[in-house]
Amino acid sequence: MKRLFSCIRAVLFLMPLTLAACSSGGDGGTTTTAPTPAAVFVCNGPVPAALGAGTNPGGASLSTPRFAYVSNEDNTLSMYTVNAGSGNLRANGYVLAGRSPGELVVDPGNRFLFVPNTGDDTISVFLIGVTDGSLTEIAGSPFPAGIEPSPASVDPRGRFLFVGNTGGNNISVFQIAPGSGALFQAPGVGPFAAGQFPVALTVDPTGQFLYVANADSNDVSAFRISAATGALTPLAGSPYAACETPVSIAMDPQGRAVYVSNLNSGTV
Template structure:
């Protein structure tokens, strides 16, 4: 993909406030909810932390990466709260300027942007403290909507952080970037515009920077489980286009590579094998390649499919489709698995997916042939599941065939695609009790044979692969009610037999393994509309069932 020239700006505690563009999307560290929203401090009313936690060292320099997507004059501010996000209040207009409340720990203020849509990369030094529930906040301050009473002046983004003295579980932190530069890209900039003088506020000394090309964000990897080949194909993701490039294919334990899931640390990959009724654990080496952990292949019950871990990565669950049960395992520090006491746990009939809520307190199975969802409480000490209730999916014409369950990033809604009735049931979720309640208007029509669903990180869009019609239905999600509305252009063609879906944490790319055509469809999300644009397809091994990103 051809990238436009980039100009470099100086980053310091204060930057000259030039006219700027934005709504803003936080790309790195991982955004809590995705695209920017209007409710402080982090974008959603009553919003909670998610499992998208970035672990770094106290005092580390991190690069805050963001993209503007809609024009507004103004500037940006980066702030920090060591204990949640309650202290992250927005600036207050005093009649002449925006001033920060004394309670806010501001890391970088008045981050300027050239006119036009801008890509920003700002090095930020984090506080030299340890904290488990800390938050980094990016605010876009808009200066085009007086009287600046706070009602319509800000867009909010947050990243959930953990600051810990040991190296992060995924390995040592990346080398810090140069401490005084921030990078920005201006849409439509000429090569001459890309070489410009930028001034520190209050300084008459110009700094000239050379043209910057490419992206400083590290490439991520995609792992595709090839069920009929008993293998996992490892791909590098192009950070600009989202396209996949094959690095290697690794043979897994015999008996299928059905569904795969990463440990929250990124250190381990777990793969179910439906033909041999096993679950295997793999360590990830420095190149990103999986290697079977000795003694880690453990028996499940009949026909294991989807996997889910609790947010802390202590417990792993697999749905046993032909045993009407869920097997539960304790995860050791080295990634090895031990079946927990009381496992397997009874489910409804033909459970295809198990999903642990982001709170870690509840788990849910989609039971295809009893047309319901089993709701469990999760014992915080042992991981044991206790059935609370079963909730009918309530499709318009039985059989329904609930095949999967997906949660909105806020946890407020659950989406269940029904493969036999060709629709999606939407529930509101009581995050205190775990209870599910169908919303008004549910279910909502999808394509033919929907078997999975993925919500983008912003919680604004839902994507549903339809296995028999070979396409992907795209919906907008009503933020208040959870109701679904088909997006213009939906459904979007995929390959043959699309079975599952994965959306990257930036909310820019969608990956759909096609089990019938032995490939993965790659799409780009239009952040403003939710529409999908096909990037391309890449070949895999035989019958790719699932994909995991790292």
């Protein structure tokens, strides 16, 4: 189920985005279609079939327009170089991660790749090679996490890593060491309660708020982020009702709206 969510989150952005109210039932409501991005690298998406990936590829991430990474259920990360003109990928081998690596996230400076490992409750951290996109695991990695960590998000300034623990129904907050990318938690900071099965996270462009899609409780948790420690404080009214099985969440670049895709109701 977790691996399915990883694919669904990204695949949704390969199609025109349709917005519909929960009560519309998919017809009769007002809909808006957004433009489709030129290229999104998801699971095996635009990857030429001859390249392949690891076993049951899941989460995917672009560090820059130059490099792409895919997590695989054989506990590896596939590495690719992106052709700037065509968007095609060239395979660059693989590295080992923890057990059942899930969603991948890159810091805003494109220096570090963070990998929650759902199968062993850890987070692997890799230094990204500037010239070739190679991955080198940093000292101290993997770092202890909560129960079944899966979704992750980094604040816009690259100071905090937020990780949803799908087995613990909470959010862990890690401070990121600026030079090394090492993760540590301030005493008494987290984990913070979320809804049931927090499967997707997003931070607003200002870094002040975190939004969490909770798949099993059909709602969205919203938090204010402490600029000092990354600690989370629930906003008034949180959690907010969503449609059935929200599995993906994203915010527009201006921070004016949050979009939530709902798997079982077929709505956004």
